[in-house]
Amino acid sequence: MSKKFITPVGDEGIYTLDTGSWRTFKPVMLKEKCTNCGLCMIFCPVGSITGDENKIYEIGYQYCKGCGICARECPTKAIIMVRESIE
Amino acid sequence: MNYIDLIRQSEDLVTAGMSACQGCGAELCLRRVLQVAGRNTILSIPPGCMAGAGVVGWNFDNGLKIPVHIPLLDNTASFLSGVTNMYQRKNRPDVNIIAFAGDGATADCGFQSLSGAAERGEKLLYICYDNEGYMNTGFQRSSTSSKGSRTSTTPVGKVQDGKSQNQKYMPLIMAMHNVEYVATASPSNMKDMVDKVTKGIQASKKGFAYIHIFSPCPTGWGHETDQTIEVARKAVKSNFFPLFEVEQGKWKLLDNKNPIPVSDLLNLLRKFSHLSPDDIAQIQELVDKRMDLLRKLSAA
Ligand SMILES: Cc1ncc(C[n+]2csc(CCOP(=O)(O)OP(=O)(O)O)c2C)c(N)n1
Numbered sequence: 364m365s366k367k368f369i370t371p372v373g374d375e376g377i378y379t380l381d382t383g384s385w386r387t388f389k390p391v392m393l394k395e396k397c398t399n400c401g402l403c404m405i406f407c408p409v410g411s412i413t414g415d416e417n418k419i420y421e422i423g424y425q426y427c428k429g430c431g432i433c434a435r436e437c438p439t440k441a442i443i444m445v446r447e448s449i450e
Numbered sequence: 451m452n453y454i455d456l457i458r459q460s461e462d463l464v465t466a467g468m469s470a471c472q473g474c475g476a477e478l479c480l481r482r483v484l485q486v487a488g489r490n491t492i493l494s495i496p497p498g499c500m501a502g503a504g505v506v507g508w509n510f511d512n513g514l515k516i517p518v519h520i521p522l523l524d525n526t527a528s529f530l531s532g533v534t535n536m537y538q539r540k541n542r543p544d545v546n547i548i549a550f551a552g553d554g555a556t557a558d559c560g561f562q563s564l565s566g567a568a569e570r571g572e573k574l575l576y577i578c579y580d581n582e583g584y585m586n587t588g589f590q591r592s593s594t595s596s597k598g599s600r601t602s603t604t605p606v607g608k609v610q611d612g613k614s615q616n617q618k619y620m621p622l623i624m625a626m627h628n629v630e631y632v633a634t635a636s637p638s639n640m641k642d643m644v645d646k647v648t649k650g651i652q653a654s655k656k657g658f659a660y661i662h663i664f665s666p667c668p669t670g671w672g673h674e675t676d677q678t679i680e681v682a683r684k685a686v687k688s689n690f691f692p693l694f695e696v697e698q699g700k701w702k703l704l705d706n707k708n709p710i711p712v713s714d715l716l717n718l719l720r721k722f723s724h725l726s727p728d729d730i731a732q733i734q735e736l737v738d739k740r741m742d743l744l745r746k747l748s749a750a
Pocket residue numbers: 497498499500522523524551552553554555556559581583584585586587592
């Protein structure tokens with residue numbers, strides 16, 4: 364707090380919400396159908412889909428809001444939306 | 451580099467969890483814009499959904515991994531004029547100075563400061579994410595809300611049938627400021643958007659650049675959260691949101707020779723669900739007329 368009025372990139376850190384808890388449906392990638400095109404990553408508003416150097420794409424669930432855009436935009440229908448269960 | 455590789459390899463500079471709604475078009479565009487711009491950037495986001503969603507941060511935490519400032523709804527462009535002049539004077543033209551502002555902050559409240567900064571040729575990139583209304587305060591109409599839109603201040607009932615006025619067409623108004631670069635972009639055409647943001651940043655080193663982005667809002671427009679890209683795509687394919695750029699006066703228009711009917715887009719959105727076939731025909735006529743005008747301008 365000492366630098367209260369000078370906050371070039373946050374005095375304390377990065378403000379983050381637990382948006383993964385909003386989800387009622389969860390996107391699940393069916394690897395056998397995936398062609399690694401990367402379009403799901405391009406259109407995910409949350410940045411929850413990442414790709415590695417081999418262009419293998421993966422969904423991270425920590426912040427995914429469950430909007431379903433990735434499932435709808437996947438050209439090979441390799442992502443399905445599955446209802447979250449209450450455990 | 452291929453745009454998919456570029457996005458895959460670039461750092462997401464926005465907080466991992468922000469309170470924008472599921473499927474928000476603006477959140478998507480903000481993340482992609484900053485992936486193109488990179489860390490050497492100062493951003494200004496006026497009050498609106500993107501500021502309100504926590505992107506400017508709370509309680510001395512930041513919402514971005516780069517410096518971000520929240521000016522007033524009215525003064526984003528003049529605020530950034532000061533910032534860019536300071537950086538130019540300190541001989542730091544490498545720093546990208548970017549605004550990410552809603553349509554209310556751009557076309558209404560902040561219009562005079564924007565017009566002034568454009569005319570002065572301030573070295574900055576001003577991006578408007580257009581969700582056609584004051585979404586953060588409860589979906590009130592703005593001057594960019596399309597004719598017929600149901601908003602909280604243009605309701606549908608006995609006395610009124612949604613917004614009765616035509617939309618103010620900002621992209622052309624900005625093009626007529628004769629600035630370095632003006633473009634429209636849509637998240638459905640992501641390669642085009644990445645290219646335009648890249649060009650916009652380059653142009654902002656020489657003068658004023660403006661990009662107008664079509665930004666679907668599932669909560670305010672009334673569409674399913676997974677339809678965001680489809681809505682944007684249909685807006686482009688129907689010429690409801692034409693894609694063009696003007697680079698130092700040189701026009702380039704993406705011309706759909708066989709556009710889909712505008713009803714294909716309108717039928718997806720609950721904000722237009724009350725429209726009669728006559729209303730839709732009127733909107734189709736407006737869209738066709740605007741496209742004709744853009745064709746003439748780009749051919750001139
Ligand atoms: C001068 C002024 N009037 C009203 C407000 C309240 N206000 C805060 S955000 C907002 C909506 C801004 O709309 P827009 O720029 O389109 O962004 P959006 O919320 O749609 O993302 C309003 C009216 C304000 N901050 N300043």
